[in-house]
Amino acid sequence: MMRKLFFIGTGLFWLALITLALVAWLTPPAPQQPMPEKPQGIALAEVARHASAEDCWMAIQGTVYDLTAYLPEHPTKPSVILPWCGQEATVAYQTKAKGRAHSPRADQALANYAIGVLQ
Numbered sequence: 001m002m003r004k005l006f007f008i009g010t011g012l013f014w015l016a017l018i019t020l021a022l023v024a025w026l027t028p029p030a031p032q033q034p035m036p037e038k039p040q041g042i043a044l045a046e047v048a049r050h051a052s053a054e055d056c057w058m059a060i061q062g063t064v065y066d067l068t069a070y071l072p073e074h075p076t077k078p079s080v081i082l083p084w085c086g087q088e089a090t091v092a093y094q095t096k097a098k099g100r101a102h103s104p105r106a107d108q109a110l111a112n113y114a115i116g117v118l119q
């Protein structure tokens with residue numbers, strides 16, 4: 001009697017194990033999560049949408065800056081810097097539009113306003 005029970009128990013155990021293995025094998029794999037979008041940077045067209053004194057972005061040397069808060073600090077009349085809002089302004093920044101580079105102090109100030117890389 002005990003022997004019979006032992007064989008039935010063992011049989012049931014293996015049956016359960018094989019059923020589990022079959023279910024695992026037959027279950028379709030979970031659908032792949034779509035790859036997260038690679039950060040693409042900010043397009044120049046997006047920069048161009050921020051072209052006013054109230055909302056001023058510039059692209060300088062491959063980085064995009066939101067300079068809105070800085071504009072009142074710039075030590076010239078606004079008409080010198082404002083036309084560059086919404087623009088690729090690398091050369092303007094490097095030359096102050098008249099052939100002279102900004103100082104390291106200006107470079108430091110600029111770094112505070114970076115918001116992303118240019119696409």
Ligand code: HEM
Pocket residue numbers: 058067070074075076080081084089092093096097100101102103104105106107109110111
């Ligand atoms: C992209 C267009 C820009 C133009 C055309 C421009 C032009 C000028 C001009 C004409 C001067 C005064 C004259 C001189 O010092 O030689 C000046 C000074 C200055 N600008 Fe700009 N600027 C621009 C953007 C910026 C930005 C984005 C910053 C910093 C966030 C900045 C920071 C300064 C500082 C700190 C000075 C004082 C002098 C110096 O440290 O070089 N400028 N800029």
